Amino acid sequence: MKKLKIYYCLLFIISSCIAKKDVYGNYQYKGVSYGFSKEYNLLIKKDSFSMSYKSQDASPKCIGKWNIFQDTLYLRCNKEKLVTNMLSRGYMNQRDYKLKIIGSKRLKMLKENIILSKK
Known part of the structure; x- marks a missing residue:
């Protein structure tokens, strides 16, 4: 029983490390919503x-x-320190994102229901 628990813990740790290696890179989505073009760009680095x-x-x-x-x-955006940045049109109101990993080249934004593809 103890060996089985250790095996599952090691398997979880190894699978976590493999997933982190595959997720690095540039992802992009281009589409149309309500008649307007929409584009997301996501760059994931090591940290x-x-x-x-x-x-x-x-x-x-x-x-x-x-x-x-x-x-x-x-994904968790850093806190903005300047109020003027928060009031600008360059401020992203949503600060937390959840993306489902779909293989090594695609991510699905859960709230937006769009799929970002690796370049």
Whole structure:
């Protein structure tokens, strides 16, 4: 019984490490929503990420930290220190994102229901 628990713990740790290696890179989505073009760009680095969104009237961006739990990638934007940045059209109101990992080249944004593909 004890050996079985150790085996599962090691398997979980190894699978977590493999998933983190596969997730690095540039992801992109281009599409149309309600008649307007929409574009997401996501760059995942070893210890941080940057995401930008472009639509007709806005182009918000955010930089932050990420982590993976099972098959879900969690993005958390850094806190903005300047109020003027928060009031600009470059401020991303949503600060937390959940993305489901779909293989090594695709991520699904759960709230937006869109799929980002690796470049």
